[in-house]
Amino acid sequence: MGFSETMKAIADPQRRAILDLLKKDRLSAGEIASNLPDISAATVSYHLSLLKRAKLITESKYKNFIYYELNASVFEEIMLWCAQFTGGSDEKAK
Amino acid sequence: MGFSETMKAIADPQRRAILDLLKKDRLSAGEIASNLPDISAATVSYHLSLLKRAKLITESKYKNFIYYELNASVFEEIMLWCAQFTGGSDEKAK
DNA sequence: CTCCTATTTCGAAATCCTTCTAAATAGATG
């Protein structure tokens, strides 16, 4: 179920907004929530858990904050998957 | 709503199976349906309509068949979107 | 024109997703 989960995670605009925020910096859950004023902190937490399950982000604890940051390698996997459909001469897809 | 729709379309395993079939050949709706024995023709038609709305495939009619084929350019757009997250030196994302 | 085949549309049921508020947890700090 890995790839479906990843794509589903990216399909949501709210979750893409989180990924955009993390492009610049690693941020705590609270910092992410205050950058997304339209949804509650509980909802942000729910989205973070899905992004984490999809391995698009990783978390690390410091004091009583939880910091989140991007995991670039999953985006590379998606690019590889896409490449098999772009008439590219490299048909190395499994 | 374009990008969300595209990613949502790809997130479904059944729809990815359709994309995989179309990698080799263009196929009619019926040919696609007989390659996917677990779901009904009506369901295949529903998935095809979503893939079409997401511009991942295009259709063309011949006799009373409707043929579907891949549209590679949308996969390229996804790769571009992904590239902004892979520490790549090219930060040209909009 | 009538029938046949390919495909889509309709309506309904089941499941899954997103969001909220309120309550629980976990750790820091006085």
Add this chain to the structure above:
DNA sequence: CATCTATTTAGAAGGATTTCGAAATAGGAG
């Protein structure tokens, strides 16, 4: 230890998705 802050979990409501069988459409064939 008592409390405060950061975050998650629980439970519920509302909406969206997936799937089906049956009926509708559309066009070719006789």
